[in-house]
Amino acid sequence: MIEVVKVMVADLKPGMYVSGLDRPWLETPFVLQGFRISSEEDIRGLRSHCQYVFVDIEKSRHVDYALQRKRRVQRPRLSREAMFPTRRLVNYTDSAAWAEEYPRAEDAVQQLSQGLEEVFQNARDGAAVDVVRVKRSVEPMIDSISRNPDACIWLARLKEQDKYTYQHSLGASIWGVALGRQLGLPRSDLRSLAIGGLLFDVGKLRVDPALLHSDHALSTEELNALREHVRHGVDMMAETGLMNTDVLSMVAHHHERHNGSGYPQGLAGDDIPIFARIAGIVDCYDAITSHRSYARATSPSAAIKMLYDVKDIDFQAELVEEFIQAVGIYPAGTLIELSSGEVAVVVAEYRTRRLRPRIMVLLDADKQPLNSVRMVDLLHEAEDSNGQPLDIVNSLEPGAYGIDMNSIHL
Known part of the structure; x- marks a missing residue:
């Protein structure tokens, strides 16, 4: 091997x-x-x-x-029930179509984004993290993902590069709830994942912004200072009086790694609380699919491959595989190139046919904008206008061909 x-x-x-x-x-x-x-x-x-x-x-x-x-850590595979022995798992099904859910998801994510930005700004100014506001803000997003995760997943792909810190937290929260839904976790756990995803990086508010936005390789001293965000986050959570151990574990241990190579304690395997294991995966995925000061965004399919390559090294294999099932190879909001040469964006996936999603074609075969975009359901349209097989041949990086996702209106 x-x-x-x-x-x-x-x-x-x-x-x-x-x-x-x-x-x-x-x-x-x-x-x-x-x-x-x-x-x-x-x-x-x-x-x-x-x-x-x-x-x-x-x-x-x-x-x-x-x-x-x-x-790579070698060990027997675990079922969902074995990973969550004290939970009564839920079988979620889509109860709303994409078109129905999208406006509700848009409102939910907008409320969450505004609430999070205010909470972070107040914390940056020295106030305690307003956990009550955070709890209230996540509820509509959890509702939306419970009904149909594709709409919120689309919105998680839209990021303002100049607001990376809180946008990353917003994305991690959405990915965390989507993974929790895939695992069948009950509502109370989805809430913990949502809150923990928003707050596990809150300690970065007490780190020198120059380190966070550095475009060069950090020295050992600078790297150690950046890693202090974990301790800062734990301290900030202590100031709130929050007692949710799952959320606290996400803050304290989201940089631990499955084989013991993480920090701050070098925990490994089952010694890492399972909600922290989830936090590590969603933190990594959202980071590498985002534009950062020192790296361009990676395409979702490339990011999924990276996660798959490090399963049972950095992250528990079962959770990586469940995450891939949750978001798919081509999650909503992914730019793709078709066998026809056209460029499209994935709008929604089918849970049982991940490689044949519903898409919106944006550019023609010459990579020129269409006068009017068109919707194509690859599950039912297998051929292009020339009668040739129509397939996805490539996942493109965010911003490819100058496409601004924020300018796309559904």
């Missing part, structure tokens, strides 16, 4: 074989898609483009203890 581990560029050494990057190879000057590091110059080149890479252990000539720690 090929063993591939994720390694931060700061931990790279000559002799390691780099088999993958945290971004598409075409975005970098590297000619070969896979190479063995031969010098410090190679490492500097990787550092200028990547935060982390994937290293093939078998092809590497240097496997030290730090790398060994990143090996």
